[in-house]
Amino acid sequence: MTDTNSTAPAIAVEDLWQVFGENAAPALRDARGAGDDKAIAKELKDKTLIPAVRAANFEVKSGELFVIMGLSGSGKSTMIRCISRLIEPTAGSVRIDGEDILQASDKRLIDLRRHKLGMVFQHFGLFPHMTVADNVAFPLKMQGAGKAERRARALEVLQMVGLEGREDAYPRNLSGGQRQRVGIARSLAVNPDIWFLDEPFSALDPLIRRQLQDEFLNIQATLKKSIVFITHDIQEALKLADRIAIMRDGEIVQIGTPEEIVLHPVDDYVAEFSKDVPKGRHACVESILMDGIPDNMPDDPGIKIGMTLDTALTKCMELYEPVPVRDAEGKVIGAVHPHELANALQAEET
Amino acid sequence: MSAAEAVSVRAERKLTLTKGSQAALFVLAVVVTCRLLGAHFEWLVKWPAALTVPMADWMTWLVGGFLDIFKPIARAFTFLVSYPMEWVGWLLNAVPWPMIVAVVTAIGWMIGGIRLAALGFFGLMFVVFTGYWSQGMNTLALVAVSVPLALVMGAAIGILAFEYPRMKGAVNALLDVMQTVPTFAYLVPLLVLFGFGPVVGLIASAIYAAPPMARNVLLGLERVDTEIREAAVMSGGTRRQQLFLVELPAATQQIMIGVNQCLMAALSMVIIAAVIGGFDDIGWEVLQTMRKALFGPAFLAGSVIVVFAIIIDRMSAALAEPRQPQDRNVALGILAVGAAVTIWSLFAGWSPTGVAAMDGIAKRVDEGVGVFTATYGSTLDSVKNTSMFYGLLPLRIGLAEAVLPFTWGFAWTVKHTAMLYGAALLISLILIFKGRVTAAVMVLIIAYIAEIGVAHLAWPVVILGAGAIGWVSGGWKLARLAVILLSLILISGLWERALLSLYLAGAAVFACAVIGGLLGLWSAMSTTAWMVLRPICDFLQTIPLFVFLIPVLMFFQIGEFSAFIAICMYAVVPMIRYTRHGLVSTPDEIIEAATASGAGKWQTMFEVRAPFAAPTILLGLNQTILYAFAMLVIAALIGTTELGQSIFLALGQYDVGLGITAGAAMAILALVADRLVQGFAEERRQALGL
Incomplete structure (x- = not known):
């Protein structure tokens, strides 16, 4: 997900702080010396100020x-x-x-x-x-x-x-x-x-x-x-x-x-x-690709990149050997073990 | 919790005094000091005259200079305003009465359907038949000019306070003063500024009517949903666009409530301002007839005011509610009928000025009252005398002086004093044994008040007592405020009159609290009771203060007792309303929880509803206090000797200093009482997390 787009981000938020309370701005400036963000927030709270947003950084x-x-x-x-x-x-x-x-x-x-x-x-x-x-x-x-x-x-x-x-x-x-x-x-x-x-x-x-x-x-x-x-x-x-x-x-x-x-x-x-x-509905097969591609894969149920775990699992319910994963053009770019698929879905229950 | 634990908890509670009992003990110490040493050191009881500051004279000098500067501007304003007033007066008198009746009926139809149309029609027809049409129109002319003035002024103040939060504190204080200073008090400086004539009444009523508008505009703006406000911001509106296109329109309902209150205030003030005379309006008519003890005509003229008040109130209140659109053609039809009647009356030469269809009724009322008082005079007298001698007088001058052989059947001696204190001591000992220290101390203090009387209380007791209550209810800040403000009255030389005001208002508030509380409880328990009481409450709240005096005078003549009754009648309403509202509006879930726990009707009432309603009831008490003080000045018209009378004297003598000082003293009493009760209400609200 790190496609290097040449255009500037639509929104870029940098080190954004919102502190509620009287004289919040000078208090925040003073507290900056305290160290990392947690220490700053603690110092502000000690002064009965409320740091509602702390050092937010993100881009849209x-x-x-x-x-x-x-x-x-x-x-x-x-x-x-x-x-x-x-x-x-x-x-x-x-x-x-x-x-x-x-x-x-x-x-x-x-x-x-x-x-x-x-x-x-x-x-x-x-x-x-x-x-x-x-x-x-x-x-x-x-x-x-x-x-x-x-x-x-x-x-x-x-x-x-x-x-x-x-x-x-x-x-x-x-x-x-x-x-x-x-x-x-x-x-x-x-x-x-x-x-x-x-x-x-x-x-x-x-x-x-x-x-x-x-x-x-x-x-x-x-x-x-x-x-x-x-x-x-x-x-x-x-x-x-x-x-x-x-x-x-x-x-x-x-x-x-x-x-x-x-x-x-x-x-x-x-x-x-x-x-x-339900993880299977949101995670894709990419997340559990095997290291390397085995030479011999007898079955090919048609798993594609971007397919959710749920869909993938229904396709290889009866299979026990690694299956190939193909990209949009149909080229094999990896493999998934059905056993791993099932495991990923059950991870939480254990 | 085991029994042993419970005992130890109770023991602990006994040892650590609550805030309330600390304050009560402190006041008791002051009481004991004053009572024991008062005989030797007179200054402990009576503030020495040598230390009294001629506040009134200073005021005359100070305000007089100030007024002289602004006089030319004010007179120019008088000149300017007198024109629109004359025009409106001329217009209302020139338009034939059937047209005005038709217009009002049509307006009633448009905003409230058949109900309000009928109200408008029958109300105004009543006015026509009383023969007070032209006086009525003169009154309406005053209202018609003063209300727009008050609306603009109020809206501007409200918006200002909202836009500049820093000014909010100042504006709120100003509004408090505008509403608590009795209107008569500022009639005097206004007279000096604007000269005699109806314009003064107009301006006084605009000043009096502006605060409710300002408060409601401010409240409405504050209550606009944050998201609506933000939506306006995000739509890219400038501040002015946000305010006028979104926030003010979104606050319309609240603002219309302000308009309603503004109209009512203006009407009642216009009537009061008739005291200064110079204008042939309804208020003047009432006052004249009342002074001549012509109760029939006074009653009739008074009911014209009441009719106006009810029509204006109901119609403007209907504006505040969302309504169904009405058929326009019906309104046009009503106007057409009005025009037809106009033409007929022009040809027939019939005008309402000479009509006295109601004079017969007036006469009969007069006679009726005469017969009634003749027949039941002794009963009325005994009611009056009993409450005077056994209630009001001892409260005022204390048992020690009020109990005389010819009223009570025996004379008060030292022996009785000893008995009183002995009994009080006994009760308080029992209470202490039960662990209720505050109540025990209060019993002793009350015994002292009962012996000495409110009007003779030593000044340190009153001032430090108010300070102590302030400390309990709102901390040091409130205590300081109460002490400083009351001390101002003390050194101004108006102390004795202030105590008399306090006694009369206090007695009335106490009576209202008991009666109103019970009536409120009753109407909370039974819907039938509320169905009967509600229209009575509505009625009592719509009629102008003045009119309360008429029936009271009819039956009890001039005097303190009549004033007391008039104050009670007016001030009991908020107590009933708030008590009922508080008791009824307990959330359903809480009631259901109580029912599910197996609570009976009365158990639910006292264990669940009453504690939950406490802050609301306290608010009602607060309103009752303010109402009582407002009525106090009016009641002075029928003979009291307290501050209200000083204000009237000042008015009669054109004495600016006395008027302002007495008015300020009255306002201080009301303000201090208001803040003390509000402090308790606030504390209860927070305790309940409301």
Whole structure:
């Protein structure tokens, strides 16, 4: 997953700190001498300050769906508000397409938000006094777009989220799932490059949640936004993410693909999350390739690169010898032992 | 927990005094000192006159200079405002009455359907038939000009406090002062500034009506959901766009509640401002007839005010709620009927000015009251005298002076004093034995108050007592505030009158707490009770303060007891409401848990609901206190000798210094009482994690 793309990352977060409490900035500066991040955080806590985000470092590539996951109170909501500068971070830098938005003037910030950024909220954040169409068109109104243009674009986006015909309803007349569709439509109205979603599906019923997740993936497949997605639900994170960052107590403890998180948790905390996750559904055969390729492989059930362990296992249920793994062109690039496959899936039960 | 452990825990509790018992013991020490040494050192009981500062004179000098500077500006403002006021007055009087009735009915239809349309129609028709139409319209003209002024002022203050959080503390203090300083107190400086005439009433009512608007705007803005706010930010709105396109509209409901309260406040103040006269409005009519003891007409004019108040209240309250759109054609039809009646009345030459269809009723009311008081006069008198001699008087001047042979049947001697203290000591010993130290000490202190009377309390007891309560309820900061503020009254020379105010308000608050608490409990237990009490509460809260005096005067004549009753009638409402609300709004889950544990109805009430409702009930008590102080000044109209009377005297004598000082003293009493109770409520809320 280290493809060297020449373009700058969509979002680059460097050494980001958010400390709550009085005189947080000077306190943080003083505490820097204490040593590593843990020592700094401890010193801040001793001064009754709250380090909600500690020394965060990560990048979101253009078109990537980056999920930040953690329990409530782990600082993930604070993190997304720092990146969108809804709150002022205490220290560090956030670059969006190379531009440090923490240095941006108020005017520039408004400009960025009018054209480049979109955000979806956990409890929808709809304006209760506006119709669905007016809600969706609100960012366009801020841009100064004309009435007809706003209406046209609102209907267009509403159709994309499957709400055609409801444009003149008020938010209070809609169900939870419909409200969040409005929220999504509004955040997409100005066609932003960067899309922030703060636990967008957490307030919804499981069934509606799954439905919206699928539609969200469809929308993303066509629009290819650069996304920061917050959730506390590991299943959701694994289902949607290109990469996941796991947070605990304001700290990012691991960043990796869903597969890496499931198969190689860095510590017990991360492992605890993925405990109940059916691994076979997220890990791919690459993760258990044998060293070298055996000369003699009698069976070839057609295992391919990128195939999940579950699928692979069903194909070689009856086999006991190593089988070849092929790439998209059909070239054999490795081998898997069915025994290893079964073992990988059962690793947690032992 | 084993029995032995329980005993040791109780023993421990006995040894370590709670904060409350420490404070009570401290106050007891002060009481004992004052009681024993008071005879020898008079300054311990009475603040020496030599140390009294002529605060009122200083105020006259200070404020007088200040007022002189602003006089020209104020007079120019008077000049400017008098025009719109005249126009509106002219307009309301010039438009034929059927049109106004039709317009109000149509508005009622549009915002609340048939119910409000009927209210508007019958209400205004009643006004037509009383013959007070033109006075009524004059009152409405005042309201119509002062309310927009108050709304703009209030909204601006609210937005300012919201946008600059640093100013919030200052603004809240200002609003507290605007609401606790009795309105009469600032009528005097306003008179000096703006000159005699209706404009003063208008400005006074705008000042009085602005705070509720400001508070609700601030509250509404603060309550806008964070995510809605953030959504506006992320949409790229400038601060102004966020505020005016998103936050204010999202806060509409709360703001409409502010508009409703603003209207009601303006109306009641416009009526009060009639005291300074100069304008032929309804308030003036009430005052005139009341002074002439014409209870029938006073009652009739008073009910016109009540009708206005109810119409304005219900219609503006309906605005705050989401509503169904109504058929526009019906409204147009109503207007058409109004126009038709107008034409008819023009041809027929019928005008409401001379109508006195209700005079018969007024006369009958007068006669009725006459007959009633003649028949039941002795009963009323004995009710009044009993409560005076056995309740109010001992509270005021103490058993030692109030108990006379001709009222109580025996004279108070040293022997009785000894008996009183002996009994108190006995009770407190029993309480100490039971481990309730605070209660024991309180019994002794109450015995002292009962003997001496509130009005004769030694000043160190009052000031240090308030300080001690403040310490328990809100820590050193509150204690300091209470002591400093009360000391200001002490050295101003208004101390005795302040104690009288305290006694009258205290007695009323106590009565309200008991009666209101019981009524609240009753309506929490039975829905039927609430169905009866609720409209009465609504009614009592909508009618302007002034009108309370009319029925009380009818039956009990002028005097302290009438004032007491008037205050109670007005101040009991929040106590009922909050008690019921607190008891009823315990979360269902908690009730279910209690039921599942096998608790009966009353067990649930006292073991579960009451503790949970405590903070709400305390808030109700707090409101009751503020209401009582607000009514105190009005009640002074019918003869009391406390601070309220000083304020009236100042008004009559055009004495700026006295008016402001007495007003400030009154505000200090209300403010201190308010903070003390709020401290306890806050503490309970935190204890319950609310």
